[in-house]
Amino acid sequence: MNKIPSALSLGMRRGGLEIRQFARQRESVVFTLLFPVILLVIFGSVFKDTIAPGVTFSQYFLAGMIASGLVNTGFQALAITIPLERDFGALKRLRGTPMPASSYFIGKAILIIVSMVLQIIMLLGVGILFFNVEMPTDPQKWLTFTWLVILGSACSTALGIAFSIVPKSGRGASAVVSPIVIILQFFSGVFFVFTQLPSWMQQFAAIFPLKWLTQGMRSVFLPDTFATQEVAKSWENNRTFAILIIWLIIGVFFSVRKFKWDRD
Amino acid sequence: MNAIEVTGLRKSYGQVHAVKGIDLSIASGEIFALLGPNGAGKTTTVEILEGFRTRDSGSVRVLGFDPRDEGQAAREWRNRIGIVLQSTSDSGDLSVIETIQHFSGYYSNPRDVEEVIHSVGLEEKSGSLIRKLSGGQRRRLDVALGIVGNPELLFLDEPTTGFDPEARKAFWALIEKLRGDGTTILLTTHYLDEAEALADRVAVINDGRIIEVSPPSTLGGRSTAMALVTWREGQEIKSETTNNPTEIVNKLSSHFSGEIPELTVTRPSLEDIYLSMIGQTHE
Numbered sequence: 001m002n003k004i005p006s007a008l009s010l011g012m013r014r015g016g017l018e019i020r021q022f023a024r025q026r027e028s029v030v031f032t033l034l035f036p037v038i039l040l041v042i043f044g045s046v047f048k049d050t051i052a053p054g055v056t057f058s059q060y061f062l063a064g065m066i067a068s069g070l071v072n073t074g075f076q077a078l079a080i081t082i083p084l085e086r087d088f089g090a091l092k093r094l095r096g097t098p099m100p101a102s103s104y105f106i107g108k109a110i111l112i113i114v115s116m117v118l119q120i121i122m123l124l125g126v127g128i129l130f131f132n133v134e135m136p137t138d139p140q141k142w143l144t145f146t147w148l149v150i151l152g153s154a155c156s157t158a159l160g161i162a163f164s165i166v167p168k169s170g171r172g173a174s175a176v177v178s179p180i181v182i183i184l185q186f187f188s189g190v191f192f193v194f195t196q197l198p199s200w201m202q203q204f205a206a207i208f209p210l211k212w213l214t215q216g217m218r219s220v221f222l223p224d225t226f227a228t229q230e231v232a233k234s235w236e237n238n239r240t241f242a243i244l245i246i247w248l249i250i251g252v253f254f255s256v257r258k259f260k261w262d263r264d
Numbered sequence: 265m266n267a268i269e270v271t272g273l274r275k276s277y278g279q280v281h282a283v284k285g286i287d288l289s290i291a292s293g294e295i296f297a298l299l300g301p302n303g304a305g306k307t308t309t310v311e312i313l314e315g316f317r318t319r320d321s322g323s324v325r326v327l328g329f330d331p332r333d334e335g336q337a338a339r340e341w342r343n344r345i346g347i348v349l350q351s352t353s354d355s356g357d358l359s360v361i362e363t364i365q366h367f368s369g370y371y372s373n374p375r376d377v378e379e380v381i382h383s384v385g386l387e388e389k390s391g392s393l394i395r396k397l398s399g400g401q402r403r404r405l406d407v408a409l410g411i412v413g414n415p416e417l418l419f420l421d422e423p424t425t426g427f428d429p430e431a432r433k434a435f436w437a438l439i440e441k442l443r444g445d446g447t448t449i450l451l452t453t454h455y456l457d458e459a460e461a462l463a464d465r466v467a468v469i470n471d472g473r474i475i476e477v478s479p480p481s482t483l484g485g486r487s488t489a490m491a492l493v494t495w496r497e498g499q500e501i502k503s504e505t506t507n508n509p510t511e512i513v514n515k516l517s518s519h520f521s522g523e524i525p526e527l528t529v530t531r532p533s534l535e536d537i538y539l540s541m542i543g544q545t546h547e
Contacts, residue, residue, distance in 0.1 A: 003372055004340065010370065024357040098413075
């Protein structure tokens with residue numbers, strides 16, 4: 001008798017399958033992967049102002065778009081597609097096999113990381129080629145960038161899986177999820193300069209990860225002199241790290257404890 | 265050891281008592297059919313056995329395991345069972361062979377993928393995307409995914425719904441093959457001819473209780489039921505219910521001196537018996 005495959009190896013296999021399925025759905029590839037790039041092109045072309053000495057709106061917006069890309073490809077995509085899989089009965093069927101829940105989650109995380117990397121490459125490419133955004137040269141900044149992407153993707157994946165229990169049906173999921181994401185984008189300094197927003201909006205946004213991700217991304221792509229223009233007069237990267245960790249724990253807790261495999 | 269052992273199983277949803285104390289023993293290698301109208305408690309019972317639902321009370325052992333337990337032991341247990349659910353429709357962006365190949369990777373001793381595809385008759389659709397399959401072909405894929413893990417125990421929930429007659433016959437042959445391999449099968453079905461053709465024993469469940477368990481040939485006293493003889497006499501259709509139909513036919517034969525007009529001799533079909541058991545009659 002052979003042994004049952006390990007949760008990790010099945011998770012890797014699921015990751016491969018998720019990527020294959022994703023790549024075959026042209027609508028989702030366009031919507032999830034290209035949408036932030038299209039937005040960057042539109043906003044970058046319309047708003048050509050300089051918002052501080054040596055800082056263009058395009059730079060500011062690129063940082064915001066990378067951050068909200070993490071939310072789009074992770075949280076939004078999962079919170080919409082998982083209820084659909086549940087409606088189809090695909091989750092229930094998986095539940096009836098020896099594949100453990102952790103393998104399913106690992107598979108989703110792999111899909112999110114891969115699509116996130118593709119999206120970041122496209123966003124940076126567009127930023128460099130069309131909007132003269134300069135890449136940081138300080139290795140410290142790239143280190144910050146790396147942990148932001150990894151922690152942000154993990155957080156976004158966990159919260160997307162956790163939030164998938166909220167929509168009652170697959171068809172209604174995008175009506176529940178999309179407005180939340182769009183409002184958070186407006187409140188978190190993606191489309192507008194954060195410090196120009198009313199203070200109640202700023203305080204509301206500060207509860208959620210997106211505001212901290214955008215601020216963290218600004219610390220990477222904007223000159224350090226701009227830090228004084230932030231709310232706290234600094235980049236607050238330690239605080240960003242702590243808040244993302246807290247949200248990651250919340251997301252993992254609800255994903256593991258409350259995940260629904262069946263409609264009823 | 266029995267494959268399935270259930271005693272005093274109960275389950276309520278709020279005020280609705282779906283299962284009101286069910287006892288069930290299914291032997292290893294047996295093909296067992298659960299018959300009953302919609303809402304009788306069939307699905308609830310089966311889903312408790314499959315570990316999809318919790319029970320209120322009673323004891324349940326499936327291959328010696330309590331389906332409500334979790335963790336590594338549950339994985340080992342799921343490795344030994346196969347489940348074909350009532351309605352599943354995948355997103356459909358994978359091909360038949362990709363899907364079966366992937367699912368086979370979940371199990372420690374899977375069946376050969378090509379062989380599984382062959383046994384459900386999907387050879388020609390092997391490379392097609394699931395979304396391009398017909399309803400019956402999708403159902404056959406469901407069955408393929410249920411058996412790919414080489415299960416000791418297979419749950420089949422209305423497996424042939426939407427099959428054309430030819431596909432149903434092919435499916436029955438597949439079940440006979442699984443029987444030959446010693447697989448225990450718990451089948452729920454709406455089709456009485458299916459239960460009759462496949463099952464060693466049938467349980468009729470109604471209103472949350474099991475009314476009777478017996479081989480299909482003796483269900484509801486069917487084998488000893490009286491025969492109905494009908495014939496035409498002038499303008500009139502006459503009938504007689506009897507234990508000795510041959511005797512009556514002989515008498516009639518000499519009465520008509522030869523051919524008896526419009527003669528029929530019938531015993532109740534499984535369907536007649538079943539409908540009378542659940543308190544309904546033919547329309």
